Amino acid sequence: xxxxxxxxxxxxxxxxxxxxxxxxxxxxxxxxxxxxxxxxxxxxxxxxxxxxxxxxxxxxxxxxxxxxxxxxxxxxxxxxxxxxxxxxxxxxxxxxxxxxxxxxxxxxxxxx
Amino acid sequence: xxxxxxxxxxxxxxxxxxxxxxxxxxxxxxxxxxxxxxxxxxxxxxxxxxxxxxxxxxxxxxxxxxxxxxxxxxxxxxxxxxxxxxxxxxxxxxxxxxxxxxxxxxxxxxxxx
Numbered sequence: 001x002x003x004x005x006x007x008x009x010x011x012x013x014x015x016x017x018x019x020x021x022x023x024x025x026x027x028x029x030x031x032x033x034x035x036x037x038x039x040x041x042x043x044x045x046x047x048x049x050x051x052x053x054x055x056x057x058x059x060x061x062x063x064x065x066x067x068x069x070x071x072x073x074x075x076x077x078x079x080x081x082x083x084x085x086x087x088x089x090x091x092x093x094x095x096x097x098x099x100x101x102x103x104x105x106x107x108x109x110x111x112x
Numbered sequence: 113x114x115x116x117x118x119x120x121x122x123x124x125x126x127x128x129x130x131x132x133x134x135x136x137x138x139x140x141x142x143x144x145x146x147x148x149x150x151x152x153x154x155x156x157x158x159x160x161x162x163x164x165x166x167x168x169x170x171x172x173x174x175x176x177x178x179x180x181x182x183x184x185x186x187x188x189x190x191x192x193x194x195x196x197x198x199x200x201x202x203x204x205x206x207x208x209x210x211x212x213x214x215x216x217x218x219x220x221x222x223x224x225x
């Protein structure tokens with residue numbers, strides 16, 4: 001079945017460092033890909049999405065490119081802030097849109 | 113503001129007790145979902161409902177029942193709570209046919225002792 005694998009955390013960075021969180025997927029067809037963010041004590045918020053190969057999703061300085069040839073959707077940010085500390089989830093939705101399938105989440109901790 | 117509302121936000125149950133988690137959406141979406149979140153496991157789908165009157169099992173349905181009361185409401189019931197059901201539960205909604213993300217509620221933190 002469809003699945004998502006993302007790098008295990010925690011990821012600990014200093015403010016203004018470069019961030020990469022790796023995400024790869026297994027799916028039939030052409031899924032849509034998402035990154036969700038969960039701040040402490042809160043629910044999940046959609047951070048960005050891409051719906052077809054080579055699409056780049058971006059939001060709040062975060063970017064991710066849908067790479068079908070490598071089945072990847074890595075999350076990047078050029079300069080992280082303390083306020084970016086959160087748990088990040090990669091997810092996919094199959095073509096039927098039955099449900100979202102999540103990775104296990106990566107905890108990011110940014111210190112000043 | 114349009115969104116997904118979950119109640120209660122926190123609950124402590126004793127083993128064997130029953131309870132119902134409530135979820136309501138005002139986005140006029142047909143599809144609704146219940147997920148549970150556990151450390152190191154990500155979010156796992158318990159049940160979903162593609163439309164009013166239909167429900168289907170997800171990855172981890174054992175120990176749960178659901179009711180799609182109407183288009184707005186989708187409840188999750190624990191008939192006899194077990195410590196293994198200690199988790200954070202999220203309800204979500206989605207507009208089918210749209211390749212957009214899902215909208216999540218703020219969650220219910222359930223502890224079974």
